[in-house]
Amino acid sequence: MNRASMVLAALLLAAAPLLAAKAAPAAAARPAPVFSAGLQGEDTPNDEGRSITITWTKSPLDGGDATTFKGYQVLRAEQPAGQFTEAGFVIGGKTQYQDNVDEGKPYYYRLRQLAATDSSESEVIGPVRATAQWFDRSRVNVLVLTVILSFLLIWYIERAKKGEELFIRKIQGLDAIDEAVGRSTELGKPILYSFGLGEIRDIVTVASLAILRQVAVKCAQHGTELLVPNWDPLVMAAAQETVQQAYSEPGRPDLYKEGNVSFLTSDQFGYAAGVDGMMLRQKPGAVFFLGYFYAEALLMSETGHSVGAIQIAGTTAITQLPFFIASCDYTLIGEEMLAASCYLKRDPQLLGSLKGEDFVKAVLIWGFAAMAVLGTVGMLMARGGHAWLGGVFQAIQNWFVTA
Amino acid sequence: MKKEIPLAITFLTGVIIVVTFFIPHQPLGSMQQRLLIWYSIVLGFTTLLGVDSLMGSNFRKVLRRSPGWGYSLVVILGFLITMVTGLWSWIATKSLITLGSPFMFIYTWMIVPLTATMFALLAFFIASAAYRAFRARTLEATLLLVTAAIVMLGRVPIGAKIWSQLPAIQDWVMEIPQMAAKRGIFIGVAMGTIAMSLRVILGLERTYLS
Numbered sequence: 091m092n093r094a095s096m097v098l099a100a101l102l103l104a105a106a107p108l109l110a111a112k113a114a115p116a117a118a119a120r121p122a123p124v125f126s127a128g129l130q131g132e133d134t135p136n137d138e139g140r141s142i143t144i145t146w147t148k149s150p151l152d153g154g155d156a157t158t159f160k161g162y163q164v165l166r167a168e169q170p171a172g173q174f175t176e177a178g179f180v181i182g183g184k185t186q187y188q189d190n191v192d193e194g195k196p197y198y199y200r201l202r203q204l205a206a207t208d209s210s211e212s213e214v215i216g217p218v219r220a221t222a223q224w225f226d227r228s229r230v231n232v233l234v235l236t237v238i239l240s241f242l243l244i245w246y247i248e249r250a251k252k253g254e255e256l257f258i259r260k261i262q263g264l265d266a267i268d269e270a271v272g273r274s275t276e277l278g279k280p281i282l283y284s285f286g287l288g289e290i291r292d293i294v295t296v297a298s299l300a301i302l303r304q305v306a307v308k309c310a311q312h313g314t315e316l317l318v319p320n321w322d323p324l325v326m327a328a329a330q331e332t333v334q335q336a337y338s339e340p341g342r343p344d345l346y347k348e349g350n351v352s353f354l355t356s357d358q359f360g361y362a363a364g365v366d367g368m369m370l371r372q373k374p375g376a377v378f379f380l381g382y383f384y385a386e387a388l389l390m391s392e393t394g395h396s397v398g399a400i401q402i403a404g405t406t407a408i409t410q411l412p413f414f415i416a417s418c419d420y421t422l423i424g425e426e427m428l429a430a431s432c433y434l435k436r437d438p439q440l441l442g443s444l445k446g447e448d449f450v451k452a453v454l455i456w457g458f459a460a461m462a463v464l465g466t467v468g469m470l471m472a473r474g475g476h477a478w479l480g481g482v483f484q485a486i487q488n489w490f491v492t493a
Numbered sequence: 494m495k496k497e498i499p500l501a502i503t504f505l506t507g508v509i510i511v512v513t514f515f516i517p518h519q520p521l522g523s524m525q526q527r528l529l530i531w532y533s534i535v536l537g538f539t540t541l542l543g544v545d546s547l548m549g550s551n552f553r554k555v556l557r558r559s560p561g562w563g564y565s566l567v568v569i570l571g572f573l574i575t576m577v578t579g580l581w582s583w584i585a586t587k588s589l590i591t592l593g594s595p596f597m598f599i600y601t602w603m604i605v606p607l608t609a610t611m612f613a614l615l616a617f618f619i620a621s622a623a624y625r626a627f628r629a630r631t632l633e634a635t636l637l638l639v640t641a642a643i644v645m646l647g648r649v650p651i652g653a654k655i656w657s658q659l660p661a662i663q664d665w666v667m668e669i670p671q672m673a674a675k676r677g678i679f680i681g682v683a684m685g686t687i688a689m690s691l692r693v694i695l696g697l698e699r700t701y702l703s
Contacts, residue, residue: 138522240691371564428688431698440698
């Protein structure tokens with residue numbers, strides 16, 4: 091060993107503690123052992139380009155016990171060697187995360203498992219970019235059915251326009267409107283009309299406005315007072331306009347009182363209490379509950395029954411229908427409510443759309459029956475080793491499933 | 494023009510909503526959300542209309558001493574006291590929901606118990622309505638009574654004690670005939686909603702325009 095080498099060795103020995111001190115933080119900053127996560131990232135399909143879907147395979151440490159395995163931390167960076175920050179946290183057992191990001195920007199991801207004994211990270215993947223789609227392919231089935239339904243409705247409307255006679259079955263609840271108004275008039279009592287808790291954007295409220303118009307016209311003709319307490323101020327404004335116009339139709343605008351179509355409260359049970367109070371004080375001869383209702387339905391209709399009013403109800407709220415059927419004289423069930431304006435107006439074009447709707451329902455009924463047979467036969471054939479019919483059934487079923 | 498402009502707006506809005514259901518790309522993707530925000534803004538302003546209507550009709554009743562004017566006075570006082578305490582709480586604590594504020598006192602000790610009382614009344618109304626519906630005067634009412642008895646008993650522990658098969662029969666009633674009827678109504682409502690929407694978009698249904 092020459093002299094130069096000996097000097098170098100002595101220097102290295104002297105500097106050893108210093109080098110060790112420098113190396114210690116470097117070792118601490120070194121990434122934890124990599125765990126194999128099968129991490130994958132891709133643009134979330136059928137969206138507006140603001141999301142990336144990250145998937146991975148379950149860690150061997152993820153055994154379903156939250157005390158030993160908390161979950162996964164999804165880390166994101168805009169550069170592969172950049173600072174990875176937490177994009178989201180997913181509990182154990184899950185293997186997917188949707189990250190909200192900016193459209194078109196490249197992102198890099200890594201996954202950290204949070205186990206009691208191990209917090210290692212996965213390999214880095216990327217770049218992944220979120221892109222927007224112009225068409226939501228998961229809704230093709232809805233588009234096809236909407237086009238067919240619209241075509242059939244328009245076709246029937248056109249047939250009705252040509253003067254073809256269309257049969258519409260009787261709807262007792264709507265035929266009873268005359269009876270209800272007539273009875274109230276004879277008794278000299280007012281009529282109460284409630285939309286329930288429906289908003290103006292609910293199609294059932296729009297349908298109810300059509301019935302209100304008919305009721306208001308008859309009230310104006312007979313000089314009967316009409317009370318319309320409202321839960322929604324926007325519905326109140328529409329109802330005021332409807333009743334005012336309806337009173338003008340038979341030439342009795344003088345009978346219209348704005349205070350009779352009023353706002354009560356936007357509190358559910360406050361509204362029920364208010365309507366109940368009106369019924370108990372003013373004892374209406376007829377009560378109409380037509381719109382969207384929740385738990386207040388029975389509170390109001392039982393009060394109406396207790397004051398002896400003839401009651402006509404109608405709603406698309408399936409959970410409230412049994413209550414109305416039990417406590418009211420007539421109930422419009424679901425679609426009958428939506429058919430009311432066509433039924434009452436007897437306009438050929440409107441009736442045509444009802445016939446179109448009925449035709450589609452008939453097609454659906456036959457379709458359901460055919461699918462039931464197909465499914466049953468497919469299953470029986472699969473037992474005999476012929477799975478193709480079951481496959482056809484499954485394919486049709488899958489086509490109808492929306493994301 | 495009084496009808497044509499609203500009809501045109503309805504048509505355009507309806508078509509946009511339908512189209513945006515299938516197109517996620519901006520600016521159409523978030524159009525539905527944006528329209529809902531506009532709706533909320535309009536709704537906010539119409540709340541003032543509602544307050545005007547409520548106060549106006551009740552003031553008129555009090556001034557004219559109409560029958561039941563005392564109730565109207567309670568409504569007016571209740572509204573004013575709640576509003577004043579609400580404003581006071583907001584100015585004093587910068588929040589309406591601060592515990593111990595006068596507004597929270599009204600909410601906790603008046604509004605909540607009154608709401609709970611109304612809701613609790615439902616139990617009695619259910620009993621009276623069920624009594625009428627289940628009177629076995631016709632074949633349908635008898636069927637309803639028997640089915641209701643099976644379902645109610647099958648859902649409580651004593652039902653299984655009476656007959657071990659009751660819960661299974663109850664499950665069958667709820668999952669097969671009940672579900673079939675429910676789905677039938679659902680499909681009818683869905684078809685009716687689509688047809689009604691189409692009538693509104695095409696301008697055939699104009700009742701909402703008065």
